[in-house]
Amino acid sequence: MANQPDPGAAPQTDAHLALSLRTPLRPDAFALSEEEKIAGISEHFRHIMDLLGLDLTDDSLAGTPRRVAKMFVHEWFRGLDPAQRPEVRLFDNRYEYNQMLVERDITLFSCCEHHFVPIIGKAHVAYLPGQHVVGLSKLNRVVQYYARRPQVQERLTRQIAEELKQSLQTDDVAVLIEADHLCVMSRGVNDTSSSTLTAEYGGRFGQDESLRREFLRLIGK
Ligand SMILES: Nc1nc2c(ncn2[C@@H]2O[C@H](COP(=O)(O)OP(=O)(O)OP(=O)(O)O)[C@@H](O)[C@H]2O)c(=O)[nH]1
Numbered sequence: 001m002a003n004q005p006d007p008g009a010a011p012q013t014d015a016h017l018a019l020s021l022r023t024p025l026r027p028d029a030f031a032l033s034e035e036e037k038i039a040g041i042s043e044h045f046r047h048i049m050d051l052l053g054l055d056l057t058d059d060s061l062a063g064t065p066r067r068v069a070k071m072f073v074h075e076w077f078r079g080l081d082p083a084q085r086p087e088v089r090l091f092d093n094r095y096e097y098n099q100m101l102v103e104r105d106i107t108l109f110s111c112c113e114h115h116f117v118p119i120i121g122k123a124h125v126a127y128l129p130g131q132h133v134v135g136l137s138k139l140n141r142v143v144q145y146y147a148r149r150p151q152v153q154e155r156l157t158r159q160i161a162e163e164l165k166q167s168l169q170t171d172d173v174a175v176l177i178e179a180d181h182l183c184v185m186s187r188g189v190n191d192t193s194s195s196t197l198t199a200e201y202g203g204r205f206g207q208d209e210s211l212r213r214e215f216l217r218l219i220g221k
């Protein structure tokens with residue numbers, strides 16, 4: 001029937017997020033297999049190198065189109081694949097730990113969606129446990145999943161915060177990202193000293209300035 005979701009359809013990236021927070025993808029984004037994507041991207045990248053006048057018979061360059069294609073699909077943009085969304089299991093908070101938990105200095109590697117060059121930085125996340133606690137590594141995995149896509153830092157920050165709110169079943173979540181954008185450093189304004197900070201404070205972090213200050217103190221800001 002028209003407009004009814006197909007129960008057999010593949011999961012869509014970000015279907016659990018509000019429309020404004022979703023990474024823009026075409027509805028047929030998953031029509032191709034990974035190998036088909038790699039083959040297609042290789043061919044196009046070969047053409048780019050060709051247009052630049054590079055000699056693709058050189059043994060150092062010959063494998064580059066496929067290397068780049070594999071890097072895009074398997075590494076840089078693997079967070080576009082909803083199958084990679086981390087499963088965040090919660091545990092009972094038997095220890096009755098009720099203070100802020102901070103995971104700081106999470107390695108962040110993303111890609112600027114305007115220039116397709118790296119964004120490199122750190123993410124710091126915190127939450128206030130209620131009845132549940134979460135395995136620490138899942139916090140890093142959530143950051144990585146949303147980072148490994150073409151991104152702008154504002155959307156990345158909000159996607160991570162929203163995912164944590166949903167999976168930790170609390171609004172009491174804070175996310176702060178500090179990152180260097182290679183598009184700012186290596187081209188255009190060529191500024192290698194500036195960096196970009198973004199933050200999202202949910203629930204009690206948004207309401208209570210002393211909680212925010214405590215978070216910033218714990219991450220060394
Ligand atoms: N808000 C935001 N802007 C970003 C991010 N990453 C890159 N940009 C900016 O996106 C803008 C794109 O602007 P354009 O004027 O279309 O592109 P451009 O001519 O390459 O801009 P310049 O970098 O100033 O040379 C640039 O100002 C980038 O610095 C991000 O994560 N968030």
Ligand SMILES: [Zn+2]
Pocket residue numbers: 112113114115116117181183184
């Ligand atoms: Zn950029």
